[in-house]
Every structure is written in C-alpha cells, then in structure tokens.
Amino acid sequence: MRVLLADDQQLVRAGFRSILKHEPDLEVVGEASNGAEAVRMAEELSPDVVLMDIRMPVMDGLTATRHILSRPRPPVIIVLTTFDADEFVYRALREGAAGFLLKDTSPEELVASVRAAIAGDQILSPRITRLLISSFVATPPPEDAARATAQLSEREREVMGLVAHGRSNSDIARELFIAETTVKTHVARLLQKLGLRDRVQVVVFAYEHGLVRPGE
Numbered sequence: 001m002r003v004l005l006a007d008d009q010q011l012v013r014a015g016f017r018s019i020l021k022h023e024p025d026l027e028v029v030g031e032a033s034n035g036a037e038a039v040r041m042a043e044e045l046s047p048d049v050v051l052m053d054i055r056m057p058v059m060d061g062l063t064a065t066r067h068i069l070s071r072p073r074p075p076v077i078i079v080l081t082t083f084d085a086d087e088f089v090y091r092a093l094r095e096g097a098a099g100f101l102l103k104d105t106s107p108e109e110l111v112a113s114v115r116a117a118i119a120g121d122q123i124l125s126p127r128i129t130r131l132l133i134s135s136f137v138a139t140p141p142p143e144d145a146a147r148a149t150a151q152l153s154e155r156e157r158e159v160m161g162l163v164a165h166g167r168s169n170s171d172i173a174r175e176l177f178i179a180e181t182t183v184k185t186h187v188a189r190l191l192q193k194l195g196l197r198d199r200v201q202v203v204v205f206a207y208e209h210g211l212v213r214p215g216e
Contacts, residue, residue: 004047006038008056019107035059049076054088099123148209159186164206
C-alpha cells in the first residue's frame, strides 16, 4: 500500500516515514512540503493514501484535498492537525477526507489508521468526533432530521446513530446482535440512499441533521 506524506515540517515527515518504513505492507512513495506539491505528486505517484497536513504554504491542505478527491480514482486522504478541534479539519471531512489524526498520535495508532482508512473504515475516535461536531455544527430542528431519514429503515437509522458515535462494524454487530456482514449491508444501503461517500460523511450528516447531539 503506497503512502504519500504531505507536511511542511521536514521533521514530521521524517518521523512518519521512520514509523511506516518498518511495516512490510506499507511503502512511503513520496513527500510533499506544501499542498501544490501534494496535488502534483498524488497524480504522478498514484498513492493509496495521503497523510495531509492542513496548514501548509503555497496551497493549504484543504484546497489540496479538494483537488485530489475531484480526480478519478483518488487516494484515501487522512488529514493531520495539532489541534483537537480545527475548523479546517471539519471542512476537510466535508470535502471527503477519510478522517484525521493528531500529530502526536502513537506509532501504533498511525499504522492502524492508515490500514483502516485503506480498508474503508473511518478514522475518527468518539472523543474527537464530539469535539469537532459540537464546535462547528449547528443542530437543526427535529423535523429536519425526520425529513432527512424518511427513506431509511428503522434498523438503518439505528446503524447510522452508532456509526455517528464512532462505533466499528464489529461493535455495532455486538450491540445489535446481528452479523458483521449484515452491518456492512446496512451501512452500504444508507450510504446509497443518502448519497454519501463514506462513513465519515455519515458522521457529519448525522450531526448536521440533529440525529446525534454533542454530549450524548
């Protein structure tokens, strides 16, 4: 699995490269020091995942994320930040980033997150989800939530709520006493019905429409 690092701090890139190079299934194929370089290298190197800093010179990570994800068969993008709640991070998630990591994350979590993102899982812990959404999403009236989910079955709404709380497929399966493959089917159906890209957008959608409230 090919990884592109995009960060304006050389020490950060060197640290991530040092961690990832010991993993036999992961290969760092390039390093970009600004967003414009990240866009160019993503096209030239065809990485599977990009670790994208948000605050960079020349072109910020948000703009770079938008450019990269607008192209055919784009890589998965994980945004990086030094802050728990950063408006740019929230906007990146709305653009389609697969999740985000704090720069002080542990080596084990970094490796696990890269693999999870490539596998299609969200990279948002429940704590970080609450901080982001409570800071940047205004809760709409309850009737908005009813209209938004009218096409979902009761079980799909249950699954959506659990996804929005950061639960994995295995966690949801245990809580609802159903098979993990059934959970995957429910997630796929609600993505299709709501026109969403991935599980991260499910989280954003659920909070924006008042289906889940900060602090619950």
